[in-house]
Amino acid sequence: TDDAPLNPSNDACQWCPAAPTCPALHSHAMEMVGGDFASLPAVEDLTPEQIATVVLNKKLLTNFLGKIEGHAATLLEAGGVIPGIKLVESVTRRTYNSNAIEVIPKLLGDAAYKPQDLITRGAAEKLIGKAKFAELDVTVKPKGKPTVAPENDRRPAITKTVEDFDTLND
Numbered sequence: 001t002d003d004a005p006l007n008p009s010n011d012a013c014q015w016c017p018a019a020p021t022c023p024a025l026h027s028h029a030m031e032m033v034g035g036d037f038a039s040l041p042a043v044e045d046l047t048p049e050q051i052a053t054v055v056l057n058k059k060l061l062t063n064f065l066g067k068i069e070g071h072a073a074t075l076l077e078a079g080g081v082i083p084g085i086k087l088v089e090s091v092t093r094r095t096y097n098s099n100a101i102e103v104i105p106k107l108l109g110d111a112a113y114k115p116q117d118l119i120t121r122g123a124a125e126k127l128i129g130k131a132k133f134a135e136l137d138v139t140v141k142p143k144g145k146p147t148v149a150p151e152n153d154r155r156p157a158i159t160k161t162v163e164d165f166d167t168l169n170d
Contacts, residue, residue: 006022006024006025008024008028009060013063013064014063019067020064020070020071025060026064055148055150056150146158
């Protein structure tokens with residue numbers, strides 16, 4: 001209804017069609033980034049509390065910005081004008097056309113095909129069975145890059161010690 005309370009959050013705004021034009025979400029986003037988008041503070045000048053607010057609301061901010069961009073595209077596609085913004089064709093990569101399957105192998109022979117690749121780990125596990133696949137010892141889980149996460153994230157915190165650094169500056 002029109003008098004429903006507006007409480008911006010990750011969950012509430014994720015699928016909301018009114019998000020691009022929602023005054024409550026707009027105000028909330030402005031509060032999170034510290035005011036006007038045209039004069040955002042330098043990242044180095046943010047307080048730890050401001051950093052936490054932005055990081056913990058990254059999904060909401062990203063969703064908000066994406067919805068605004070989508071709304072802008074809709075307006076421009078309908079012939080609208082937005083100062084400083086235009087509608088352009090996205091960047092794409094070239095692909096083969098229907099003639100390629102005949103032409104390229106005739107010219108290159110076997111060199112036209114890449115070497116066989118193993119099926120994905122998930123596909124192999126389905127075909128072989130989870131238990132048997134686990135016994136094969138054919139996978140490795142690489143260590144992930146450090147990333148920020150909320151305190152209640154189930155992953156353990158990374159702690160750095162003096163031994164983690166190659167050299168220390170005096």
